[in-house]
Amino acid sequence: MSNVLILADFVGAKVTKTNAELATVGARIGEVIAVVLSPAGQGATYAAAINRGPIAKIIVIESDSFVHNGVAAVADVLAQVITSQSPSAVLIASHAFGKEVAARTAVKSGSGIITDAVDVSSEITATQLVFGGSTTVHSKVSHGTPIITVRPNSVDADTTQSTPSVETVSLSVSDGSKKATITSSEPPVQGGRPELTEANIVVSGGRGTNGDFSAVENFADSLGAAVGASRAATDAGWYPHSYQVGQTGKTVSPQLYVATGISGAIQHRAGMQTSKTIVVINKDPEAPLFEIADFGVVGDLFAVLPKATEGVKAHKS
Amino acid sequence: MKIAVCIKQVPDSWAEKKMINGVLDRESVDAVLNDLDEYAIEEALRIAEAHGGNEEDGTNTITVISMGPERATEAVRKALSMGANDAILITDPKLAGADALTTSAVLAAVIEKGGFDLVVCGTESTDARMSVVPAMLAERLNAAQLTFASKVEVDPAAGTVSITRVTEAGVDQMHGKFPCVISVVEKINEPRYPSFKGIMAAKKKSIDSRDLASVGVSAESAWSLVADATPRPPRAAGIKVNDDGTGGEQLVAYLSEKKLI
Numbered sequence: 001m002s003n004v005l006i007l008a009d010f011v012g013a014k015v016t017k018t019n020a021e022l023a024t025v026g027a028r029i030g031e032v033i034a035v036v037l038s039p040a041g042q043g044a045t046y047a048a049a050i051n052r053g054p055i056a057k058i059i060v061i062e063s064d065s066f067v068h069n070g071v072a073a074v075a076d077v078l079a080q081v082i083t084s085q086s087p088s089a090v091l092i093a094s095h096a097f098g099k100e101v102a103a104r105t106a107v108k109s110g111s112g113i114i115t116d117a118v119d120v121s122s123e124i125t126a127t128q129l130v131f132g133g134s135t136t137v138h139s140k141v142s143h144g145t146p147i148i149t150v151r152p153n154s155v156d157a158d159t160t161q162s163t164p165s166v167e168t169v170s171l172s173v174s175d176g177s178k179k180a181t182i183t184s185s186e187p188p189v190q191g192g193r194p195e196l197t198e199a200n201i202v203v204s205g206g207r208g209t210n211g212d213f214s215a216v217e218n219f220a221d222s223l224g225a226a227v228g229a230s231r232a233a234t235d236a237g238w239y240p241h242s243y244q245v246g247q248t249g250k251t252v253s254p255q256l257y258v259a260t261g262i263s264g265a266i267q268h269r270a271g272m273q274t275s276k277t278i279v280v281i282n283k284d285p286e287a288p289l290f291e292i293a294d295f296g297v298v299g300d301l302f303a304v305l306p307k308a309t310e311g312v313k314a315h316k317s
Numbered sequence: 318m319k320i321a322v323c324i325k326q327v328p329d330s331w332a333e334k335k336m337i338n339g340v341l342d343r344e345s346v347d348a349v350l351n352d353l354d355e356y357a358i359e360e361a362l363r364i365a366e367a368h369g370g371n372e373e374d375g376t377n378t379i380t381v382i383s384m385g386p387e388r389a390t391e392a393v394r395k396a397l398s399m400g401a402n403d404a405i406l407i408t409d410p411k412l413a414g415a416d417a418l419t420t421s422a423v424l425a426a427v428i429e430k431g432g433f434d435l436v437v438c439g440t441e442s443t444d445a446r447m448s449v450v451p452a453m454l455a456e457r458l459n460a461a462q463l464t465f466a467s468k469v470e471v472d473p474a475a476g477t478v479s480i481t482r483v484t485e486a487g488v489d490q491m492h493g494k495f496p497c498v499i500s501v502v503e504k505i506n507e508p509r510y511p512s513f514k515g516i517m518a519a520k521k522k523s524i525d526s527r528d529l530a531s532v533g534v535s536a537e538s539a540w541s542l543v544a545d546a547t548p549r550p551p552r553a554a555g556i557k558v559n560d561d562g563t564g565g566e567q568l569v570a571y572l573s574e575k576k577l578i
Contacts, residue, residue: 011486013454018331027562030338052491058416070489071452071462071464071493072455072456072462075456084387085400095484095485095486096448096465096484096485096486097484097486099447099448099449099452100448100449100451100452100462100464101416101452102449103447103449103450103452103453103456104452104453104455104456104462106418106449106453107418107421107453107456107457108429108456111540112416112418112539112540112541113417113418113449113540113541114541115449116446116447122510125544129549130336130546131334134334134548135334135336135546135547135548135549136337136542136546136547136548136549137336137339137543137545137546138545138546139339139541139542139545140539140541140542141540142538142539142540142541143538143540143541144540146541164387170538176459179455179459179460179461179462179493179494180455180461180462180463180491180492180493180497181491181492182482182489182490182491183490183492184489184490184492184533185487185488185489186487186488186489187486187487188485188486188487188488195485196485197485201577202342223578241484241502241503241504242485247446248352248353248443248503248523250485255577256572256577258480261365273552277575277577278552279568279571279572281564281568285557285559287477289558290554290576291552292551293554293555293557294555294556294569295555295556295558295566295571296554296557296558296563297557297558297559297560297564297565297568298554298558298559298560299558299559299560300560303508303560303564303565304560304564304565304568305564305565306565307563307564307565307566308564308565308566308568308569309563309565311565311569312566312569312572312578315569315573315578316400316578
């Protein structure tokens with residue numbers, strides 16, 4: 001039976017939700033081998049953290065170079081594993097780091113690359129939503145080993161318990177992959193909220209907040225949601241740029257997207273219109289975003305959100 | 318220092334885009350300089366200005382490098398009018414529809430020949446949005462990859478670069494020796510508008526136009542193939558209520574009915 005490599009997706013020593021999504025997609029194609037790249041001495045801990053999703057085997061490689069040299073070191077070792085395992089495909093999470101690893105791995109292994117897939121079939125045909133989600137594209141890699149990055153939150157993960165076999169392999173990172181060094185790292189400041197691209201629910205604020213995100217944040221917290229912002233809000237300095245949803249920011253595809261005080265320029269739509277359910281709150285009944293809303297409230301967000309927040313809290317208690 | 322800035326001409330990001338035979342139809346839409354590349358040009362100018370400038374008597378040169386059709390000259394001129402010294406445009410009908418692997422191979426070949434200390438890019442183009450070309454360039458050039466930079470500090474005497482890398486995974490401090498491939502995030506700076514003087518000067522600056530053969534890269538058959546591309550049906554608008562004081566409650570009722578809470 002053919003096998004498929006997934007690059008195990010970690011934040012620090014914690015496995016992400018995306019990891020089981022990669023395994024779920026991979027299992028359609030073949031037997032899933034998770035490649036776990038850990039700091040020296042922590043391979044067993046990292047491997048033990050992977051216990052969800054249809055994963056047959058874990059290959060562990062330990063090196064502090066993954067921490068100190070980042071993308072280049074990870075791509076270097078991943079390309080070596082591709083050579084030894086000859087997989088049918090390699091699946092990697094589609095975030096900044098994952099896409100860069102995929103980029104370098106594709107060059108090293110002489111393989112085609114597809115990024116931001118929202119689905120991959122058993123025949124290794126990738127589905128992408130391009131031009132801000134307005135067009136569906138199906139494509140296939142035609143040279144080498146398909147290297148495909150899969151967007152978080154795009155598939156329903158099979159999270160059944162698994163007990164994969166674990167093999168530790170000794171591979172070294174070449175000096176050419178140590179040209180850039182990471183001298184220090186700080187994890188993202190999350191404020192207890194889920195990561196924007198992984199969140200099931202996202203509540204975003206725009207120009208209509210006038211810089212006051214408290215109502216947006218309170219509503220988000222009542223739902224256990226991530227907070228996003230439109231470009232107008234981040235450009236005004238009301239919310240950090242890393243929370244921007246849209247063409248030049250993050251692309252999100254949650255179960256529920258709540259846009260408040262956002263009129264809905266193409267730029268913003270590009271980052272959110274593949275959300276399963278869209279709720280829009282805006283004072284302006286002509287706001288273009290109402291055109292794609294499943295549920296719209298024409299009203300002041302500062303009046304609607306506090307009541308909705310109370311309502312959600314009451315519903316949950 | 319010899320600084321290269323890679324830029325791309327893209328369809329105006331406000332325009333509606335469509336595909337013909339699996340390739341973006343670039344003819345029917347306005348083409349502009351990828352706005353994320355403006356931050357790269359600005360950063361290159363600031364690096365040069367902080368270390369002796371790039372005027373005729375300066376110690377640095379900034380070369381704009383782009384791959385694209387003849388029409389991409391407009392985007393290249395804009396970069397020159399901001400203050401870059403000269404430009405190389407790789408134009409060849411064989412490159413139409415080229416993907417990131419081919420693009421990075423072509424750019425890397427030109428950069429290698431030019432012997433640059435720094436290569437500065439934007440993080441992505443607003444059309445393809447892959448954000449893979451800077452990493453591919455670093456791999457092909459065997460250069461230090463310093464990408465997603467929100468801050469760049471260059472020490473020309475030591476031949477080193479330090480950056481602050483900002484991604485969803487957090488904030489990293491990174492360091493590397495020349496040659497470096499740097500990509501800069503939006504908001505690292507405020508790109509300048511070309512001055513009248515800059516626009517006039519740009520008209521006299523040289524654009525070295527090259528074809529694929531002179532670059533020495535063969536555009537092999539595509540690395541990946543699009544089977545089909547179909548416009549998605551537009552989302553139909555759903556329920557819309559006016560807030561008469563109960564908008565919040567109605568919203569909660571809707572979310573509850575849809576089992577979203």
